Amino acid sequence: MTMKPHAQFLGPQERVTAWERLGKDHFDVIVIGGGVVGAGIALDASTRGLRVALVEARDLASGTSSRSSKMFHGGLRYLEQLEFGLVREALHERELSLSKLAPHLVKPLRFLYPLTHRAWERPYVAAGLVLYDSMGGAKSVPGQRHLTRAGALRLAPGLRRSSLIGGVSYYDTVVDDARHTMTVARTAAHYGAVIRTSTQVVGFLREADRVVGVKVRDSDDGRTSEVRGHVVINSTGVWTDEVQALSRQRGRFHVRASKGVHIVVPRDRIVSDAAIILRTPTSVLFVIPWDTHWIIGTTDTDWNLDLAHPAATKADIDYILDRVNKVLVTPLTHDDIDGVYAGLRPLLAGESDDTSKLSREHAVARIAPGLVGIAGGKYTTYRVMAYDAVDEAAQDIPARVSPSITEKVPLLGADGYFALVNQAVQLAEKYGVHPYRVKYLLNRYGSLIDEVMSLAADDPSLIQPITEAPSYLRLEAVYAVAAEGAVHLDDILARRTRISIEYSDRGVACAEEVARLAAPVLGWDETQIRREVDTYRARVEAEIRSQTQPDDEAADALRAAAPEPRPEILEPVPVEN
Template sequence: MSTSGTSSKLTPQSRAQSLDALRASAEGEPLDVLVIGGGVTGAGIALDAVTRGLTTAVVESQDWAAGTSSRSSKLVHGGLRYLQMLDFNLVHEALTERDLLIKKLAPHLVKPVSFLYPLEHRVWERGYVGAGIMLYDTLASLIPGKRALPFHKHVSRKGMERLFPDLRHDAAVGAVRYWDGSVDDARLVSTLIRTAASYGASAATRTQVVELTKDSGGRVDGAVLQDLETGDTFPVKARNVINATGVWTEETEGLAGEEGGLRVLASKGVHIVVPRERIKGTVGLILQTEKSVLFVIPWSRYWVIGTTDTPWKQELKHPVATAADIEYVLDHANAVLADPLTKDDIIGTWAGLRPLLQPGTKEGTSSAKVSREHTVASPAPGLTVIAGGKLTTYRVMAEDAVDFALGDGAKARPSITTEVPLLGAVGLDVQQNWGRRHARTYGWTPALVDHLLHRYGSLLSDIVELCETDPSMSKPLEHAPAYLRAEIAYAVSHEGVLHLEDILLHRTRLNYEVADRGLAALEEISQIAAAGLGWDEDTRLAEVASYTARAEAEAAAELEPDDESAERTRLAAADVSPTATLSPR
């Protein structure tokens, strides 16, 4: 698998080439590493492995980041709550990764965001909270080099009212303002995958592992894959198989026919989205609730408010927000807002499942507990499993997983991902300097240029090239003017889109950042996608119908009172590429 001239473009053609490379491994030289799971951890593992000089492939049964990794709180943070548990090493690790992303690896994708921690008591709480956040900042200061983010500041009631006018006057006597990072989680994942592909990794979505195979000695030596687009099933061989499937961890482990492995439970977290103009404020809020932490996060043209933390016992693929979830978030946000929100203010929601690692491993499993947050284990020789963790520390998790898989061989091939910027990071300052010229040329507002730089970084030059070739691409979508037509074309030509829902859910955020889930823009988006993917009219209309049914089912599910009824309502819409039913060996 040569890296010479390897492109970062993800296309149906590159997917076909990746599947051919996977098939070839069964006949010739096995892969060094096969990664199962295309969330942030799997994407990070693929990049870590391929940059060590290992032949690498990563497969995902749906779209990149289709599970938990597109449904997070979209924060890159150190985890203030771990200071209460005196877990200083974990906080320092997460802060190190946060600052590495902001300063070097992905400065276009990860941006500083500040929060107010409201205080209800003048003296003791300011001292207690202030000391905790001081420690948070001090741990960040231990990281070599210039600080990535400002020090925290104490804020008076008057200052608090200036920063967040819509904070209820009697909700706090003052606040502490501190900084963390925000990220478009799905774009982080797709950028990791594209970066891995640029170094020679094979990458294929809609490709499901339906069996894990073993050699005569009982070592896992590969898998059987099913191409969900065609139904074709074929074997692949690999010296190391790494399972990074999050809430599907136990399901995937079972394919090896072993009793061992990690135990993972799913917990649902729900977020709501309201327009930016609906709440007057320039910073975020962090609020303690009886069940979890609630964030009010300024994000682009809107606010993201969440999250919940409730057990999820339904199917894992389509968690949805219920009426009770939405009411819970509204009630807790309204407890501090001067102008209370109503359901009519909500333009979107999403629900994600956290993979909660349970204590201990199953009998017969060799494991290395590498963090309070995540664990790497081996339920069978040749199979490595990683679970737990959080988005911020994906790179550390990836390094730990590959180290564990290689064993003693890791010393000869150490991880280098602290020195590997993601696509769009190198040359970012150049494109920032060209931003004003692009704005004048195409009539783009400063806000739109910022939007493009945040999404593409130095790859903005690719968007400009599309606009130069076809000037109509420089125009906003008629019914979703926050996005250019070029962004849809680019998603098709460079970002691995196979279906219309990939664009609406993961390459843009239209599924939850406009009230109609992007349905008004569907005609224009589908025409651009059809031109790029070569769809005939029947295929285009089928894609429109599939996404429309999904959007309507999600909207109806939000009206249901509980998880069981919401799931039934959501599953009324069929999947565009249904997964195969797995049968443990």
């Protein structure tokens, strides 16, 4: 491998150095949680010149941040709930990411809103979209456009004629949430943050009434250490209450988990040139183009079982199929489904018993001297949540803390992206691949593409596609472990790539090839390769079986029985709210 290591690398050697620094250095800010909010806090704090450590028990984005609806969206439906501030804030953040912070990852996406009621619905939707556009929804993308029934069906021929009387089109965005979160974390590392995954917080350090750090345990080998700092920020999403309980401090808020399930079907099963948003009795259903697939979801139900591995049931999948089939010319069946995933939204508890109406706003609180908690919010506003958390933590940091500047800090891969897109043909000649492949790589790595492709300099076979997952090149698996912090096979197949939801075998067919690509970098022997492949296959089998079960309890029992890739991880004790 000819890549020269950089500060933003999260490879095996960097993991060794990070563990040493966790036990030796004194930090200004210690962040618990490697989801998008935790990664955002690490970036915000490090770019203010603070000394930062982030620890994550599993993988970057392994929880909610890899299981969203894959949109950096403005929250159009929150207008109905009169949450104007949230929508304005979300649209501002969407525009920032689309145009400056992450244009290689966040892409504009045209939506069709089918109208089903005469007289009142078109002016009602139009009024909402006028407000939406005026708040920033049409700053760098087209505004709303009204369509007749014929016009809507030309845009989406796969819709049943009887399912609509007209339509309205507007724009939002699509993003690979897991890659975006990982990129935020790598950008934080670039600015000096110590980022370490497979590092679980198992306790808090105290001096009198002050929290002065955390006790951590390596989720792979069981080693323990102590990390000291001026302030600890709990940004663990649906695990907020469990981590809070470790501190033995009374929390200022509680978090409820709402399960959202999505299905993934091949692109040719629905004929449409736009994403589709459908109203349901309780919420909305999105049909979102995802390269060669559609992602369809979501559900919104209370979840009180395993937080790490929420399970989709047959009832969840049937609900999605039933709702989408009401409007499709050619109905979808279970046989059409290539992938299924379930995620948990961390909702602030207390506003309502109905999870679909719980607040998407976030809350920040100083739980005790040296301990700050943040919860709630939505993926799109991660940057706002991050700077609010660091602002709150600033009172526990002795030195003066500079204001947040992340509005001006592009993520890794953003600088130069637009110019490289225009040079796709020349880059294709340089790398010896088709221009479509270059554009695809640019939309995953941005201006880091040269760094990624340099892996093939010593081993030209790495430029070939993965045999059973040809959307991805072999070198992408190597880069995932060399630079992007992947530690296990599941990290590569489920988050650095999305093979686990994009292929009907869920990645089982390519598991061994990918494991053997990762092995030399991670130092795996034959025994470890076998363990990684067997563990991944067991996870997939458990998920598929759980998706045939009638209820959450039965599905959870099957999914929870699968082995963990990280053998030393400890399950937190559930907290009764």
